[in-house]
């Protein structure tokens with residue numbers, strides 16, 4: 001193992017797998033129930049002056065409802081930007097907890113709700129703030145760059161927050177200034193950034209349980225079966241999978257590739273919730289989920305995040321009705337974490353990476 005890597009303890013890996021296995025799925029609904037819930041949600045959104053801020057990985061019906069009601073479907077960078085610029089009194093974040101925390105951090109005056117506050121992320125769980133603080137304390141001469149998929153406490157330790165939509169640009173910017181960097185928590189994204197930018201970083205070795213499951217050997221076989229398909233890979237996947245890609249990038253980059261490339265067929269290595277937006281923008285193109293099973297191992301997440309899947313129509317309607325499941329953040333922590341998030345947003349707006357109202 002290289003000295004530039006910080007492994008996470010095995011107990012933590014066990015806890016992540018246990019949480020993923022126990023993530024409750026919303027109960028199946030009849031078409032009639034769905035229609036009634038959607039009507040109720042639309043009414044409550046109006047009554048509360050609320051907007052839905054949804055991620056590309058949640059259920060297609062939630063994404064459609066967010067768009068229909070004046071909310072947004074986006075990656076975590078655009079979600080944060082939209083929430084901060086929204087005139088709503090209330091934001092309902094359909095995604096995972098760190099996204100709700102980021103929305104609250106940027107809009108403390110707004111009520112921020114989530115259909116289920118227990119929807120977490122393996123990267124967040126795999127980077128506990130106290131252990132990460134101790135790691136950073138050993139390297140005081142380093143600039144601390146953390147991925148958005150972290151708790152507010154970890155963001156409060158960081159100098160910069162990044163998303164997969166701006167990580168390359170921000171690390172290049174820091175490299176140009178001669179900074180030494182601690183990177184956390186996704187090991188694969190960190191490694192891809194190292195290769196792209198030529199910088200070596202001290203890396204925290206967390207992982208996304210969804211992207212970690214894509215299999216290179218099986219992907220090569222699938223490529224042979226579909227020689228006319230382009231392979232799209234999110235950089236949270238292992239290096240061996242990234243090496244097989246025609247396009248590597250954030251959710252936004254992958255969606256853009258499906259929409260703009262002339263090819264008609266794509267093998268996609270990211271959460272298949274993204275197919276809703278890809279099909280909306282390129283309805284005639286064929287999309288194939290990259291393989292997550294092998295002869296020796298079976299998938300656990302199977303290309304769909306168990307925590308994103310916790311968001312459903314029923315718990316969305318319930319949270320709008322009761323206004324419980326609120327994100328609350330200690331003010332001192334919020335103010336500290338805000339510096340690194342605002343630095344990211346200011347940089348992204350200046351570079352034209354997000355929309356400015």
Ligand code: SF4
Nearest residue numbers: 121122208209210305
């Ligand atoms: S897909 Fe991976 S990175 Fe995204 S929320 Fe789920 S576990 Fe976290």
